[in-house]
């Protein structure tokens with residue numbers, strides 16, 4: 001029936017809907033599933049999810065908008081999130097963000113022209129002992145310097 | 159001296175899996191707990207003096223005692239949202255000793271007679287999540303979870319729920335809203351979760367470290383556990399130490415440990431640097447000046463007496479190379495970003511604080527901004543649904559009051575008294 005939510009994903013969503021005491025608890029895991037497929041969660045996917053789950057789309061949209069990990073617009077192949085909270089700021093996290101943005105010629109939150117990177121600055125990621133650090137997609141990269149960070153990004157980009 | 163209860167086997171990689179865990183006595187304490195009556199476990203936890211390690215420091219046994227004395231289904235929620243800036247001790251535990259948390263949760267669930275528990279983990283913790291999922295599967299396969307655990311007749315299911323990036327979901331009622339599939343907005347208390355929590359059922363929310371500590375209280379007994387720490391702050395505590403120390407790390411020491419010794423345990427300051435300030439309990443905790451640090455003890459009472467708090471045990475060490483105006487700007491940005499917006503004093507107040515501090519740090523500050531920060535912050539305290547508003551106000555007040563000269567200098571000269579770089583990056 002749907003184009004944005006694939007059959008396997010519908011199966012996953014249906015399972016999640018009975019996994020918890022209330023089917024609403026399946027909204028967050030389902031949004032993750034959609035994001036894993038498309039890289040972000042569009043309003044159209046929310047509409048489709050609403051049909052699959054039989055939950056008003058307004059309730060789902062509210063959840064998507066509340067949580068910062070759900071991307072409300074497309075991101076680059078590498079979603080680079082640099083921590084700039086206190087311990088990372090004290091250890092060069094902000095300068096690192098600037099360095100990466102400059103290197104790839106992007107503004108924070110935007111996708112680079114070749115579609116490979118998006119750079120964002122984020123709050124404490126619970127890895128302050130390895131400051132400065134960044135998260136790229138699912139993975140943490142720690143104890144960075146401007147140079148080592150670019151080296152890591154270059155490897156992942158190719 | 160470090161005292162390693164929770165962290166004893168952190169360096170042993172095999173402790174992550176159930177075989178290695180069992181080889182070190184894993185799940186033996188659960189066996190012991192099943193020979194006790196649930197009420198005896200609660201009494202032991204009460205007698206141990208254990209206080210919540212998530213930030214508020216509420217006595218754990220007393221919280222459990224608030225559950226209604228009937229057979230209504232109750233839930234245990236483990237708070238693994240760990241969002242307080244500076245805190246990373248829970249992540250370390252979930253990655254190095256996942257079964258220790260699971261065992262602590264089963265013992266606690268047995269004590270409060272809960273058939274179902276959740277670990278609510280923050281969305282960014284992918285590695286911890288993968289390790290925990292594997293550990294939960296192992297525990298089911300070994301008969302430590304599921305029906306009739308170890309032949310005790312006790313049934314328990316444990317599931318993991320992954321959050322999606324919102325500091326406010328670390329607040330216990332925000333967490334409950336989130337688990338219910340809604341925006342993670344805190345709810346008015348009372349009713350407290352122990353009476354009306356997840357899906358309106360009685361619910362106990364405890365931090366990762368708190369639940370793991372329960373295992374050691376039952377293993378060694380309350381008396382032995384209380385030998386660590388001070389009279390009122392009992393047991394050991396995990397501290398996440400970061401900032402300007404040479405070896406930032408998690409350390410476990412008895413409560414009441416000297417702050418200066420803690421800094422030394424983490425390699426001390428960089429050569430040639432002087433201590434300027436310490437945030438002793440996560441970014442919500444009022445900052446201490448170097449003078450206040452000299453005789454500071456890391457326990458609930460001593461830090462409260464100094465006008466600060468132990469919080470989550472996130473100790474951020476600040477040396478004399480830092481500009482306090484700049485750091486407050488970072489902190490204010492965080493709270494404004496994370497306010498859930500339900501309460502006017504918090505939503506508007508965090509916005510104003512960020513705006514005014516940012517104005518100062520970009521050299522646009524006016525002299526009355528400094529007093530205005532204090533005025534706004536004071537109006538944000540104690541008037542909201544949850545404690546985030548206070549958590550934003552307290553650092554603002556303490557930074558400005560204790561380092562007023564730096565704020566005044568910045569306003570007057572349009573640049574930092576400390577750093578030569580002018581306005582810091584990302585002001």
Ligand SMILES: Cc1cc2nc3c(=O)[nH]c(=O)nc-3n(C[C@H](O)[C@H](O)[C@H](O)COP(=O)(O)O)c2cc1C
Nearest residue numbers: 210211212237239240241328329330364365368545
């Ligand atoms: C804004 C805010 C954020 C919080 N974040 C966390 C957190 O990340 N982890 C945590 O364990 N407790 C956090 N707490 C405290 C919880 O509300 C709650 O007191 C705690 O989970 C209870 O467990 P404990 O008694 O074992 O500490 C937070 C509180 C507030 C007000």
Ligand code: SF4
Nearest residue numbers: 498500501504542544
């Ligand atoms: S105090 Fe702030 S974060 Fe807490 S409920 Fe009110 S608006 Fe939300």
Ligand code: FES
Nearest residue numbers: 083088125127128
């Ligand atoms: S401040 Fe950057 S990970 Fe905590």
